[in-house]
Amino acid sequence: MKFAASLALAIALAAAPALAEEKAAKEDKPAAAKPAEAKQAEVVPQVHSTKHSGVFGGQKLSYTATIGETILKGEDGTQKAAVVTTSYVKEPRDPSRPVTFLFNGGPGSGSVWLQMGAFGPKRVAIPSDARDDGAPPYPIVDNPDSLLDVTDLVFIDPPGTGFSYLIGKTEPKEFYGVTQDAKAVAEVIRRWLGDNGRWNSPKFLGGESYGTTRSAAVTNQLVNSTFNDVGLNGVILISTILDLAAGSESPGNELGYITNLPSMAAVALYHGKATAPSVEAFAEEARQFAIGPYASALLKGQKLSTEERASIRRQLAHFTGLSEAYLEEADLRVTPGRFFKELLRDRGLTVGRLDSRYTGKDADNAGENPDNDPSFYGIDAGYTAAVNSWERDSLGFKTDREYQSISGIGEDWDWRVKDLPDARGYLNVAPYIGQALRENSAMRVFVAQGYYDFATPFFGAEYSLSRSGIPQDRIQFSYYHAGHMMYVRDEDRSKLSHDIRQFIRAR
Structure with a gap:
């Protein structure tokens, strides 16, 4: 055993110089280049425009419908997200005409509901009396209640909703959050204004459900920001939720x-x-x-x-x-x-x-x-069928992606808001509305609430907008005999359209 151990040590010592020379040679030899990572393919945004005409608010007019992608980029120029907007602009174009930017809520909801149910030039006709929508085909009909007679319309699907999506290796946390989402939507609005020569047009912002939360946060990005401010004439809140902590069912919250x-x-x-x-x-x-x-x-x-x-x-x-x-x-x-x-x-x-x-x-x-x-299950199939048929077949948007009427991005949502006090424990974006009203004497707020809505109860909306620091003289409430999506009831859709039309005209 002792002899064997000595022999092994001798062999190792004898081999050491050779191994050292081999190691030195390897260190002197240039390292082989690593395979270059495949470069992310650039997304070429598609844009489709079509000409139409219709009668809205009793007025016959021609309009251009444009559905297209806006590419949002990072500071290094990397493409981050593709945001799909669907706009309806009266012809001939008038830069002094109002333009209204609209989106839905969720977070994770596409703009299908407001577009195909309330304000778009076409709508899906489902039962008005709280019966389920049945099976296809669902009628897609002219919508005389569209607001096109008083304002151009831009429906926005934020990242992760509708046909909009994150590009390449973009992390969800870059867009899925109260502030992140609001910054993205505000950028899309600024881009649309620049691309369409509408910076000096009267501007309105509108959202439904979490879209009202988004409206407050986007208002903060547009109006309360310290650069490139976008003045707003009005904010339209449909089924309002601004104080998200007030309705919490946490033990102890009364x-x-x-x-x-x-x-x-x-x-x-x-x-x-x-x-x-x-x-x-x-x-x-x-x-x-x-x-x-x-x-x-x-x-x-x-x-x-x-x-x-x-x-x-x-x-x-x-x-x-x-x-x-x-x-x-x-x-x-x-x-x-x-x-x-x-x-x-x-x-x-x-x-x-x-x-x-x-x-x-x-x-x-x-x-x-x-x-x-x-x-919800009583109406969702009709709306999903309608938006896919209208945007793919009639407006010409080509994609193999599914339209996200309600996606699951809310599970990854960042509810923290850094510029509001204690927002992690009590999220209330109503102060954004208050600041915008205090700093813009011409801005007004329209609030639409359904009596039979438990997702965003009408008394909760009244409570959140009556707090300290929010001027009361420019907030208008209107009530409807339906629920969260009051426009599914024919009488309320007409009333909502009339009320908002008057709101816009009174600017």
Whole structure:
């Protein structure tokens, strides 16, 4: 063993000089070049324009429809995202004519809803009376309620929605967030104004649902920024959600119960679970109870007296249509999900979240929450079919990508906002609206709310826009007898169009 070990050591020592020479030779030899990474192929944006005519607001006019991609780039010039816009511009073109930029919400929703349901020159005709949309073919009809008679229209699908997408190795975090998204949309707006010679046109911004959150954040990027400001004449908020923390169902937050109560009253009345002369009168009665006795009772918590508890319980039953026994078991606090399930349980039905006029039937009537939202699955197929047919076949947009009516990007959303105090714990973008109103004496805000909307309750919108620092004299509210997407009801679509048309004309 000792001999073998000595022999091995001798061999190693003898080989050392040779190994050293071989290593030195390798170090002197230039290293082989690494294969170059494949360069990202440049996206060539497609743009298609077509000529059309129609009658809008009683006025016959010609217009150009343009669907195209705007490429957003990083500081190093790398292509980051392709944003698809669909614009409708009256001919002959007039640079002094108003232009309105519109988008939907989610986050993750394409502009299909406002474009094919409310304001585009064509719309999908689905039942107006809260019945489901059935099966295709869905009629795509002329839309006399389009706003084209008073304003040019630009529908924007932010990155990750509609046909818009991230390019190459772009990280979602670069665009999927309150501020990141707002910066991208603001850039698209500035680019469109420059490309179309519209910098001095009257300008309006409008969004629905999270699109109202986006409207506030984009307003901040356009109006409250320190460079290249874009003055706005007005902001249109449809189904408003600005104070995202107010409606949170986190234990200890009582505000959501207060802001939801007037909506519960309206829905109970609609379905015959309450009695009142009108929804307007009953909603006002519920507002006063919610902000007064009910708020006081909730804030007292377990210090609420037995007598006061009984009084509050009786009044809650009056407004909600729920039994006192159920309300007692719920500790006087009914979440929307429980309300959807409980209100019509005796009929074996649930009510919708986006629009509580709609009803559905669950597999199990004994459950605590509905299986699904009948007001969404009742309309989504018709809208998806319509936007694909219109944009692909009629407007000529060519792509193998699927149109994202509702994508899943909200799961990656960055809700932090650095320039608002404590925004990580309490996200409220209403101060952006307040600042813009204070710093632009000609800017106004239009707010459209449906009585039967639980995604963005009307009392929550009123609450968020009545806070300190927000001028009240230039905020206009209008109410509708439908839900989140009030334009699915024919009468409300016409009323919404009329109200916004008047808002734009009054600039």
